[in-house]
Amino acid sequence: MLHVENLTAAIGDKQILKGLDLDVGSGEVHALMGPNGSGKSTFAHALAGRDGYEIGGTVTLDGADLLEMSPEARAAAGIFMGFQYPVEIPGVNNMYFLRTALNSVRRARGETEIGARDFLAVAKEAMELVEMKQDFLDRAVNAGFSGGEKKRNEILQMAVMQPRLAVLDETDSGLDIDALRIIAGGVNALRGPERSMIVITHYQRLLDYITPDFVHVLVDGRIVQSGDRTLALHLENHGYADYVDTDLDADPRAAPERPLAGASS
């Protein structure tokens, strides 16, 4: 469904992604792990279409060239990004924002817009998923939300948008254990044969709740190893030391004694 080939991304002279390859099939959940600065968030933004990067390579979603599309066109094509730092929009009602978002993609797909009353039903269902109260919809988008509330709001939006591919960028960062459980519950409920996910995280903890089909290790702009979830457990115990040599310029693929972790995809 998602095909990424030799993806490169740079800001100015700084090359961040250095030839990333990844295939995600329909209904699959892929975890993407890696040390700070390895390019995980850049990868998410490259998929979502953020301005400011020099992008090279190929990315297709269901055969369509994603890199040619504006961010909003990618959203209409079914890409949803859960932000690591959800943005505050003061004065804009959460419900209004959500309905505008949903109707924007519906319009772009040639579907009819959804009215206020029908939307409320959709929103209510989504809110139950992330255990939110009604007043959440009446507040301004992320303004004054706690860290946990912001992340739950991301999952709420995902539930409303019903994306084809969700890219969740460190959705677990800054969460206490209860919030983590709620969010993971929401994400699991949204898993389905037609929906794929890329879950970006530092910690294997999240993967106790969201069991990935595949785990990839991203180091210095490339995927250096792929495996099943036991790879994540190994990383939990050993960190990224196996990949990140004290010599930062070393080619990570040449790192010694890589663990042999389960089936490689």
Added chain:
Amino acid sequence: MSDTLREIEELANAGYQYGFSTDLDTDIAPPGLNADVVRLISSKKNEPQWLLDWRLAAYEAWTKMDEPDWAKLNIAPIDYQAISYWAAPKSKPVLDSMDDVDPDIREMFDKLGIPLHEQKMMSNVAIDAIVDSVSVTTTFKATLLEAGVIFCSFSEAVHDYPDLVREHLGSVVPVRDNYFAALNSAVFSDGSFCYIPKGVRCPMELSTYFRINSQNTGQFERTLIVAEDDSHVSYLEGCTAPQRDENQLHAAVVELVAKDRAEIKYSTVQNWYPGDENGVGGIYNFVTKRGRAHTDAKISWTQVETGSAITWKYPSVILQGDRSIGEFYSVALSNKRQQADTGTKMIHIGKDTTSTIISKGISASHGQNTYRGLVKVMRSAENARNYTQCDSLLLGKDCGAHTIPYIEVKNPSAQIEHEASTSTVGEDQLYYCRQRGMSEEDAMSMIVNGFCREVFNELPMEFAVEAQRLLSVSLEGSVG
């Protein structure tokens, strides 16, 4: 990132949709100002001697005053002798029925989206329509009179209610108050007068619609609102002008008197022609607005300023009575080459007086936006309180936002709070909205409207919708 900026630039160049002019047969005075012109205006309007004397005193004062230069405005010199101080549609200015309105004028207002036919009008809003210098029609007059409310053109008020006018004219803004107020006092042409008797809640919104139509003319209106004890009124003014290459001067004075326990809510949606993207043309808007609040009275100014090449305007409240309340809610947009220097003055005199200032400045393209506000607590004002919040939003890299608060406190019991913020529209915010499927333009409009929410909430419902639409149009293409 640069893509966004480029699109902001493009949006900034969106057209002004009220830029048409109507071919009206107009009675216009030759350009220039001297005592004889003041006399001419007064005699055209068949005014009593006391008012002519008042005008002449103002003219004398004006000739001895200097144009203020302290504002953060870059203005080409104004040649006061090149302006015509009297222009009026030739047909009979004061009418008894809508059917008597000149069809051309009616068509002009229809084009502006302000139908003057009572049956077609927004329900519950009475409108005084002013073209160039003269009030052409006031709607719902009879209904209002039943409630005891007087709402008419200023000229009519001078003849029909001379005592009321004489008592209050200049009582809040004296003729020597400032250069533009003195000029206005000498040559004001017309405006609206509104009187709410004791204990009366005005049954509908009152509205004045100002339209500059003629070329090379100035517009100088005078609005006077008197709310007696325990009364209540909500008032709205709107303004547009044709698109012209030269600058036109607009110098108005608004005086509000809120007696004991009275409440006046005054809302403005100002959309004078702003000039083009190179700064050619546009209205110079120099306005003095001030209210006097007596014991337990409340005066609330709400303004949405999207037009004019130059805006110089500080709607103020003199908090004279104990426990009186002053409020100022403002959205000022400076796009293209527009410059706005606007804010408020809250003068605390009475005990336990409170004031609230919420200012939202938006700068786009090459716009310059300055908030200038004074909070003054006199020695007599025990326990005065003020809360000020000034937020500036920058769209693009060539615009500017400036905040200049003045705080003078002479009583140690005062509590003054000032908060200020400057933000850019968020590349992050735009990206976030676009990731959720919204076009850049829709996203910008949503973010800017959200930024202004606290002010729009203060507007009467119909006008809040209008203000949102206006803001979107003013930013169209510019910000997106």
